[in-house]
Amino acid sequence: MLKIENLxxxxxxxxxxxxxxxxxKPGEIHAIMGPNGSGKSTLASVLAGREDYEVxxxxxxxxxxxxxxxxxxxxxxxxxxxxxxxxVEIPGVSTTxxxxxxxxxxxxxxxxxxxxxxxxxKIMKEKMKMVEINxxxxxxxxxxxxxxxxxxxxxxxxxxxxxxxxxxxxxxxSGLDIDALRIxxxxxxxxxxxxxxxxxxxxxxxxxxxxxxxxxxxxYNGRIVRSGTKELALELEEKGYDFIKAEVEAANA
Amino acid sequence: xxxxxxxxxxxxxxxEYKYGFVTNIEADEAPKGLSEDTIRFISAxxxxxxxMLEYRLKAYRHWLTMEEPxxxxxxxxxxxxxxxxxxxxxxxxxxxxxxxxxDPELRETFEKLGISLNxxxxxxxxxxxxxxxxxxxxxxFKEELSKVGVIFCSMSEAIQEHPExxxxxxxxxxxxxxxxxxxxxxxxxxxxxxxxxxxxxxCPMELSTYFRINAANTGQFERTLIVAEEGSYVSYLEGCxxxxxxxxxxxxxxxxxxAMEKAEIKYSTVQNWYPGxxxxxxxxxxxxxxxxxCAGDHAKISWTQVETGSSxxxxxxxxxxxxxxxxxEFYSVAVTNNYQQADxxxxxxxxxxxxxSRIVSKGISAGKSQNSYRGLVSVAKxxxxxxxxxxxxxxxLGDRCGAHTFPYIEVKNNTAIVEHEATTSKxxxxxxxxxxxxxxxxxxxxxxxxxxxxxxVMNQLPMEFAVEAQKLLAISLEGSVG
Numbered sequence: 211m212l213k214i215e216n217l218x219x220x221x222x223x224x225x226x227x228x229x230x231x232x233x234x235k236p237g238e239i240h241a242i243m244g245p246n247g248s249g250k251s252t253l254a255s256v257l258a259g260r261e262d263y264e265v266x267x268x269x270x271x272x273x274x275x276x277x278x279x280x281x282x283x284x285x286x287x288x289x290x291x292x293x294x295x296x297x298v299e300i301p302g303v304s305t306t307x308x309x310x311x312x313x314x315x316x317x318x319x320x321x322x323x324x325x326x327x328x329x330x331x332k333i334m335k336e337k338m339k340m341v342e343i344n345x346x347x348x349x350x351x352x353x354x355x356x357x358x359x360x361x362x363x364x365x366x367x368x369x370x371x372x373x374x375x376x377x378x379x380x381x382x383x384s385g386l387d388i389d390a391l392r393i394x395x396x397x398x399x400x401x402x403x404x405x406x407x408x409x410x411x412x413x414x415x416x417x418x419x420x421x422x423x424x425x426x427x428x429x430y431n432g433r434i435v436r437s438g439t440k441e442l443a444l445e446l447e448e449k450g451y452d453f454i455k456a457e458v459e460a461a462n463a
Numbered sequence: 464x465x466x467x468x469x470x471x472x473x474x475x476x477x478x479e480y481k482y483g484f485v486t487n488i489e490a491d492e493a494p495k496g497l498s499e500d501t502i503r504f505i506s507a508x509x510x511x512x513x514x515m516l517e518y519r520l521k522a523y524r525h526w527l528t529m530e531e532p533x534x535x536x537x538x539x540x541x542x543x544x545x546x547x548x549x550x551x552x553x554x555x556x557x558x559x560x561x562x563x564x565x566d567p568e569l570r571e572t573f574e575k576l577g578i579s580l581n582x583x584x585x586x587x588x589x590x591x592x593x594x595x596x597x598x599x600x601x602x603x604f605k606e607e608l609s610k611v612g613v614i615f616c617s618m619s620e621a622i623q624e625h626p627e628x629x630x631x632x633x634x635x636x637x638x639x640x641x642x643x644x645x646x647x648x649x650x651x652x653x654x655x656x657x658x659x660x661x662x663x664x665x666c667p668m669e670l671s672t673y674f675r676i677n678a679a680n681t682g683q684f685e686r687t688l689i690v691a692e693e694g695s696y697v698s699y700l701e702g703c704x705x706x707x708x709x710x711x712x713x714x715x716x717x718x719x720x721x722a723m724e725k726a727e728i729k730y731s732t733v734q735n736w737y738p739g740x741x742x743x744x745x746x747x748x749x750x751x752x753x754x755x756x757c758a759g760d761h762a763k764i765s766w767t768q769v770e771t772g773s774s775x776x777x778x779x780x781x782x783x784x785x786x787x788x789x790x791x792e793f794y795s796v797a798v799t800n801n802y803q804q805a806d807x808x809x810x811x812x813x814x815x816x817x818x819x820s821r822i823v824s825k826g827i828s829a830g831k832s833q834n835s836y837r838g839l840v841s842v843a844k845x846x847x848x849x850x851x852x853x854x855x856x857x858x859x860l861g862d863r864c865g866a867h868t869f870p871y872i873e874v875k876n877n878t879a880i881v882e883h884e885a886t887t888s889k890x891x892x893x894x895x896x897x898x899x900x901x902x903x904x905x906x907x908x909x910x911x912x913x914x915x916x917x918x919x920v921m922n923q924l925p926m927e928f929a930v931e932a933q934k935l936l937a938i939s940l941e942g943s944v945g
Contacts, residue, residue, distance in 0.1 A: 258900050261892075282899035291900075298897045302915025311911065312901035319902065351915070368901065 211236050211407050212257075212277075212376055217268035219256045226252045228432035229268065234376070237404040241418055242411045243443060244429035245451040250411045251295060253429070254380040257409075258292040259285050273375065286312075287319040289375030293365040293382050299353040305364065306334070306348045309371050316372060337370040341397040359390035366397040377401075378409045383417040395420030415447035428454055492681075493550035499523065502650055505550045509619050509653070512626065522639035522649030529643045535806040536835040536867055537775050539711070539748060547682045547713060549651045592617060592656045592672040594685060602656075604668065613666050613697075614659035618686050621657035628659060632690055636719040636756045636783070644715040644750045648684045652717070655685035660695040660726070669925055671700040682713040689719070691726035693759065698729040700928055711739075711774060716751045724759025724786065729767070731924055732780075733932050736772035738939075743802025743831075746774025753780035757789030757815075765792040766809065767923040769932045771939040774803055779837065781810035784818035784846075791820040794920040796932075798913075798939045799832030799864070808838035808869075813849040813879070822853040825917045828864035829940055835867040842879040849879040857887045858916050860909070860940065910937035 217230040226249045234240055244250050256263050257270065259282035270277040277285060300308065314324040325333070338344070343363050353361050362382055369377050379398070383391055398408065398421050410421055418426070418440060426443045428436040430451075435458050436442060446454070493504050502523055506516040531542070592602040592615065608615050614625060622629050639649035656672040674685060691697055714736060722728050730753075739746025749772070755764040766780040782791030793809035811820035820840065828834040834857065842849045857866035868885050890912055898908030914921065914933050921929050 258896075260896055281904075282896065283902050283904045286900050286902035294897065294900075298891065298893050300894055300897075300912055300915055302918040303911055308901070308911070311903055311907070315902040315904075315907070372901070 211273055212409075213271040215269050215271075217253075217256070217270060218266045219252060219263045220266055221252070221263050225266075226263070226432055227256065230429075230432075230434060232427065232434065234407050234409060236375075236407055237402075238425065239402065239408045239410060239421060239423045241421075241423035241426045241440075241443065242409065242429055243413070243415075243426060243446060245455070246413070248429045249432045250413075250429050251380055254292060254295075254378045254409075254411050257285075257378060258282060258290065283315070284319075286372075287316050291369050291372055291374035291377045293362070293369060293377065293379045295380040295382075295384065297353050297356075297361045297365055299351070299356075301351055301354055303352050304348075305350060305352045308352045309334075309348075309368055312368070313371055334371065337367060340370050340400050341367045342393050343367050358385040359387065362386055362390065362394055363397075366394050370397060370401055373401075374406065376407050376409065378411065380411045381413060382410075383412055383414060391417065392420060415443045418443045430454055430458055491552045492548050495548050496545040497523075497547070497549060497651065501549050505651060505653055508550060508552075509622070511622060514626075514630065515622055518634070518639070519650050522646050523651075525640050526643070526646035526650055529646055531643050535777050536833065536837070536869070537777060537804040537806050539775050539804075542713060542748070544647075549682060549684070550653055551681045552653075592670075594654055594656070594672060594674045608667070611664050611667060612661040613664060614657065615670050616657055618652070618655040618657050618688070621688075625657070625659070628690065629657070629688070632688055632719065632721055633686075634719075636721060636754050637717050637752050641752060645717050645752045648686065648715050648717045648752070651682075652684045652686040655687045655716070657687070658689040658697060658699060660689075660691045660697045662692040663694045664692075665695065666697040669698050669700060671702070673702045682715065684714075685716045687716070687718040688721075689728055689730070690721045691723060691728050693723045694725045695723075696727045696729075698731070698925060700731045700733070700925060702733045702735070711746055711748055713748045713750070714773075716753075718751070718753040718780075720753075720755030720764055722755065722757050722759070722762035722764050722789075725761045726759065727763040727765075728755060729765045730755070730780070731928065732766075732768040732770070733924075733928060733935065734768065734770045734772050734776075735935060735939075737774075738772045738803050739774040739801065741801050741830075743774065746803070747772065749773035749776045749778060751776075751778040753778065754783065754810075755781070755791075756783040757786045757791065757818075759789075760786040760815070761788045762786045763790040763792075765790075765794070765923070767794040767920065768796070768807075769917075769920070769924070769935065770795070770797040770805060770807060771935050773805075776803075776805040776807055778807045779809055781812065782820065783812045783814065784820065784849075785814045786818075787815040788817045789815055790818070793820075793822045793824070793838075794923045795824045796827070796917040796920045796936070797825070797834055797836075798827045798936060799829070799834045800939055801830040801832060803830075803832040805833070806835040806837055808836045810839040811841070811851060813840075813842040813846040813851070815846060817848045818846060819850045820852075822851070822855070823919055824853075824855045825920055826855070826857040826866050827860070827913060827916070827936075827940070828857070828866050829860035831863045833865045833867070835869060837869040837871075839871040839873070840881055840883075841871075841873040842876050842881070844875045846876050847878045849876065849881075851879075851881045853881075853883045855883070855885045856916070857885075858913070859887065859889045906937075909940060913937070913940060 212234040214230050214232040217227055219227040242250050265278055310330055341363055423440055426438055427434045493501055502519050602616055637645050639646055658670055660666050720728050736747035736749055757764055764782045784791050791811050797805045797807050799805050824836045826834040836855045840851045855868050870883050872881055895908045913936055924932055
């Protein structure tokens with residue numbers, strides 16, 4: 211589904227990604243872990259197409275298409291979804307209308323008719339249950355005055371509505387209390403299927419208790435330095451990132 | 464990052480004006496230039512009574528003593544008032560006695576603009592007065608309105624048919640001597656709409672006037688007067704477009720509203736005069752004086768405007784709150800792009816006791832345009848317990864445009880509460896990226912964000928016009944954002 215080869219990227223003059231290789235197949239959940247500043251969020255942003263970053267090398271194949279050639283909105287319509295670490299506020303635009311616009315843009319791209327209000331509402335009601343979000347939140351202006359937990363739940367709700375092929379969760383667990391974390395994780399678990407895949411970016415192992423990954427990768431200094439199964443996450447939890455750093459330093463010495 | 468931002472801005476704001484066609488129709492014109500002879504020509508063309516001609520000449524003589532104002536925050540070359548045609552009427556073979564007799568070419572022009580002059584087709588229940596250049600070409604639903612006593616006709620007709628009302632109210636809110644352009648308008652105005660809502664009548668449909676400038680080198684000077692008697696209600700909408708021409712054309716209108724005790728007038732404008740091209744060539748100079756008076760207690764006047772057109776706009780729809788407990792409102796969205804300049808706002812003059820006013824102004828600037836809000840809130844000595852709330856928000860698209868706010872507050876009564884809030888913001892890259900990531904392209908994202916920004920004002924528009932206005936906002940900013 212997603213094949214990343216030797217991906218390199220920088221912001222202004224600073225090299226952040228120094229050659230990432232990653233292969234994600236349908237039905238898989240991959241977790242990317244790593245200390246602050248290792249390039250985790252950069253990887254998520256580069257895949258989504260944020261223009262602040264300049265790709266300086268490598269390739270990304272997304273379901274047979276060159277992802278890096280596509281505009282951000284086309285990546286989205288092809289089925290790539292990013293749950294933002296810091297969802298933005300858009301004053302005056304209701305959350306419902308925003309999601310309706312997004313859903314219908316995607317349908318247009320797929321050559322389907324736009325959903326009318328009744329059809330949209332029906333689908334919305336189903337998905338609302340999934341992420342335990344209520345109507346009053348969706349009637350409010352997009353993310354304005356939402357608590358941290360409400361914003362993250364809203365991201366997962368949008369993911370449910372857009373039914374992406376590949377969903378990237380960028381530190382969705384940050385700032386969540388344990389109840390919100392459970393709700394978010396439940397949403398993801400209900401949405402996972404053999405046809406879609408998830409890339410979960412996180413600093414802590416905690417989220418992975420709820421969303422169990424097939425693979426765990428450790429990103430450090432712009433490279434994936436270790437890959438393994440969920441046991442790797444537990445090891446990191448126990449020993450901290452310092453042992454990884456020490457290993458890498460030793461290898462370079 | 465900035466450059467990329469500007470590039471997308473550039474793309475979103477570079478769309479073409481959609482109403483720029485010219486109708487090929489023969490016109491009956493006055494010779495170029497302004498003199499007492501021009502005024503006599505216009506008055507004679509319209510078979511006006513002597514008192515109307517005197518009114519015009521008096522205004523003209525006063526105008527000669529006045530100077531063009533220079534205080535607005537706009538710049539434009541000096542207008543040569545001798546180079547303008549002051550009267551141009553589409554020639555019709557016979558004066559149309561009914562709507563069926565209107566010149567097909569004229570009818571087609573208005574159809575193209577989405578204005579049907581055919582009453583059967585007009586299921587939405589909006590009565591329309593269509594004004595082309597200097598004269599009104601058709602007014603629909605007249606009969607139906609007259610059944611409830613509502614008068615809705617062209618100003619020319621009103622002067623002939625209802626002289627007592629015109630004599631009483633014309634110039635009663637905006638005196639001829641008010642300012643340079645009202646004096647000019649009073650001297651040369653050729654047509655416009657007149658509405659009269661009798662006591663206790665709720666006007667059964669929206670009234671609307673559609674203004675179209677067609678002929679070249681022609682100025683449009685329309686005059687609108689709305690009188691709402693005690694306890695009546697009317698909602699009125701005006702729309703405006705013009706062909707694309709290289710030279711600038713002058714539009715200097717005067718609108719007067721009179722609301723008696725417990726009457727309410729809701730006046731909405733969707734102004735889309737030709738704004739000039741991307742280099743700032745051509746476009747309409749829109750110098751307009753609009754003012755309403757809440758003459759009786761508990762009267763209410765509400766102005767809503769969506770301004771996207773004109774190369775230069777100079778306009779302050781105002782309310783004189785004379786009656787106790789009267790209410791004045793001003794809701795405005797002004798969009799400027801490319802080289803457009805707008806200096807617009809309102810005046811709320813509190814004279815009566817317990818009067819209230821509310822101002823919500825949303826300015827959106829793109830390209831190299833300049834957008835100014837200028838507003839006055841004044842509370843007279845005897846206007847105890849006056850309340851005003853003003854909210855002025857500006858949004859900038861790109862970094863070559865400007866937004867300015869000039870609020871004036873004059874309070875002479877210490878029981879008044881006057882509040883003013885102002886904000887300036889830019890469309891954030893992260894907002895646009897967020898939309899992009901949800902599959903919404905940049906143009907649609909900008910339209911979404913702008914409409915969200917302007918929502919409080921858009922909500923004031925009658926439903927069907929709100930949809931049009933939303934599209935208009937998006938079109939006006941096409942090619943400008945990112």
